[in-house]
Amino acid sequence: MIELDKVSFAYADQGPSVQDVSFRLEKGEFAAILGANGAGKTTTVRLMDGLLKPTSGRVLIGGMDTAASSVSERAAKVGFLFQNPDRQICKNTVREEILFGLRTVRGQDGEEALQARTDEILKEFSFSGEEEPFSLSRGQRQRVALASILAVEPEILILDEPTTGLDYLECCQIMDRIRRMNEEQQVTVVMVCHDMEVVLDYAHRALVMAGGRLLADGAVPEIFRDTDLMEKASILPPQMIGLGLRLGAGFENADSPEKMAETVLALRGKGAAQ
Numbered sequence: 477m478i479e480l481d482k483v484s485f486a487y488a489d490q491g492p493s494v495q496d497v498s499f500r501l502e503k504g505e506f507a508a509i510l511g512a513n514g515a516g517k518t519t520t521v522r523l524m525d526g527l528l529k530p531t532s533g534r535v536l537i538g539g540m541d542t543a544a545s546s547v548s549e550r551a552a553k554v555g556f557l558f559q560n561p562d563r564q565i566c567k568n569t570v571r572e573e574i575l576f577g578l579r580t581v582r583g584q585d586g587e588e589a590l591q592a593r594t595d596e597i598l599k600e601f602s603f604s605g606e607e608e609p610f611s612l613s614r615g616q617r618q619r620v621a622l623a624s625i626l627a628v629e630p631e632i633l634i635l636d637e638p639t640t641g642l643d644y645l646e647c648c649q650i651m652d653r654i655r656r657m658n659e660e661q662q663v664t665v666v667m668v669c670h671d672m673e674v675v676l677d678y679a680h681r682a683l684v685m686a687g688g689r690l691l692a693d694g695a696v697p698e699i700f701r702d703t704d705l706m707e708k709a710s711i712l713p714p715q716m717i718g719l720g721l722r723l724g725a726g727f728e729n730a731d732s733p734e735k736m737a738e739t740v741l742a743l744r745g746k747g748a749a750q
């Protein structure tokens with residue numbers, strides 16, 4: 477679905493923010509991009525969406541080179557949830573906001589079909605449609621932005637820090653909905669995320685960046701148990717894994733969050749003794 481081939485990017489009058497990055501994401505993957513502030517995560521996802529064009533190398537979305545594609549071609553394939561929903565929301569009611577995205581991407585379906593799809597998505601997200609987005613809470617505005625993206629049924633969903641500023645319940649609501657799209661419709665998900673607990677719970681693959689380069693690419697449990705890598709990338713692994721590592725767990729055969737938790741629980745006697 478997405479391929480970056482030796483991609484580099486520099487903002488005007490600056491050194492490279494992304495350097496020689498290559499990876500491929502297949503349909504239905506759920507990947508997280510991890511790294512410290514300034515590592516190049518947002519730049520990378522903007523390149524994946526075609527919002528930025530590489531200075532060198534190539535970015536392909538479903539085989540289409542972003543350098544030669546139009547905004548509407550890309551918008552039909554890729555949904556992009558900004559870190560700040562207020563950069564995305566531009567209409568006065570939730571209904572208008574959802575219709576706006578639909579008209580842009582699916583205008584040819586006709587007004588009746590677009591209204592019907594809007595009703596469907598409003599119902600699913602429990603909005604009446606008459607709410608004014610800017611009088612809603614931050615978490616609710618994030619849900620409005622997500623609803624308008626999901627309305628157009630993108631094949632690829634890119635999320636830049638989707639859980640920042642949300643409380644635990646709002647975070648679970650949004651992430652569970654995204655997981656459902658990933659599992660049921662095989663939507664490819666790429667998420668930049670600073671919350672390692674969320675990464676462990678939802679993502680399957682982790683791409684680790686530092687200084688604009690890709691340091692590592694692997695299964696989430698494998699990445700989190702690599703203490704040298706975590707240190708190099710300035711990442712604190714999820715508490716459960718950090719605790720397990722301190723108690724001497726190697727997590728060699730733990731290939732899921734559940735198995736990692738079992739490993740830690742099996743060590744709790746030892747922990748208490750220590």
Ligand SMILES: Nc1ncnc2c1ncn2[C@@H]1O[C@H](COP(=O)(O)OP(=O)(O)OP(=O)(O)O)[C@@H](O)[C@H]1O
Pocket residue numbers: 487488490493511512513514515516517518519520
């Ligand atoms: N619009 C811009 N103009 C110039 N330089 C930029 C711009 N956006 C980012 N940069 C620079 O590019 C580098 C990578 O930034 P980027 O925003 O991709 O990092 P990030 O990993 O998303 O960081 P954060 O975790 O803080 O969001 C940084 O050195 C940053 O200062």
Ligand SMILES: [Mg+2]
Pocket residue numbers: 517518519
């Ligand atoms: Mg960023």
